[in-house]
Amino acid sequence: MKKRALILALAGIMAASLTGCGSLKDDAVVVKAGDEEITAGVANFYARYTQAQYETYFASYFGGDDMWTKNASDGKTYEESIKETLLDDLKNMALLEKHMKDYDVKLTKADKKAINDAAEEFDKANSQKKKDKVSGSEENVKRVMTLMVIEQKMRSAIVAEANVNVTDEEAVQKHMQYVEFDYTTSSDSSDSSNTTVSDDEKKQVKEKAAAFAEGAKTAEDFASYATEQGTEAKDATFDSDSVSPSKEVVKAADKLGEGELTGVVESDTACYVAKVTSLNDEAATETKKQSLLTEKQDKYYKKVLKKWKKEEKITVHKGTWNKIDFTKLSVKAKDTSTTGTSTDSASGN
DSSP: OOHHHHHHHHHTOOOOOOOSOOOOOTTOEEEEETTEEEEHHHHHHHHHHHHHHHHHHTHHHHTGGGGGGSEEETTEEHHHHHHHHHHHHHHHHHHHHHTGGGGTOOOOHHHHHHHHHHHHHHHHHSOHHHHHHTTOOHHHHHHHHHHHHHHHHHHHHHHHTOOOOOOHHHHOOEEEEEEEEESEEESOTTSOOEEEOOHHHHHHHHHHHHHHHHHHTTOSOHHHHHHHTTOOOEEEEEOTTOOSSOHHHHHHHTTOOTTOEEEEEEOSSEEEEEEEEESOOHHHHHHHHHHHHHHHHHHHHHHHHHHHHHHSOEEEOHHHHTTOOTTSEEEEEEOOTTTTOOEEEEEEO
């Protein structure tokens, strides 16, 4: 997220009623790395900001109103999983702030002004009662946004020193056009559920694919031929590690030269006929290049943080951190479509 967008998103977090909340001392320490400290108030506000993003944009996907009690992975609830990530974020933030001088990273006047303006906007937009629920004091809001800006600046500085690059050979993406002959069919026209076809029906699908493959051998244009046959040619870029549209058709297409056809390729759910149209899709290759570069930079960035964590004594006061409970306070983004300003709101339960 861009720095300005991030600050705007933080600017209007609001909270409504809260029940059953344990006491949280604003100045209690949650994370300490050397002389750098993250207080409970700062940790709570950062957690509530993240909570708002999930509850507003992903709640329906993750399980609705009771999403935080649903199982995520490894036997953890979504609350436990997200809070574990957030705690690691807070550790990283403390370390990044501690090492700012190593990279000559400083906040500019523009950074400070944006942070101050956003904190003032947040302060004006919310009642004292609501701010108290999310530890939204002006000091905490500024501190959270400051740590986030430092994090962004430090990441840029760290990856800038990483000696990583991506070659054309690593990133090259081929292009294919393909037609898929699906082995499944709608079980009932009134719903979208699918059922596997019978062996006889599957045989018919294969025969149809084989007939299409034979005709495609002499067709001048693969896509036009597909349309003539009452089907549709789809496009896909790929390399040897791709799994879409299926790993089977990728494996077959990856062996071919430009302009060559695969013949009928079977998978568990469908069979395919594909034509390789390019051995180097320039646009897709450039996108892949940037993706691989980001992956390598991220790996280096994490390596640096891991090294710092080994060198620095980091103390976590879990008793204080555990008092931040997502199930007792709901925080959601406020609809600001009429004003055009990105702000958040919340409601308790």
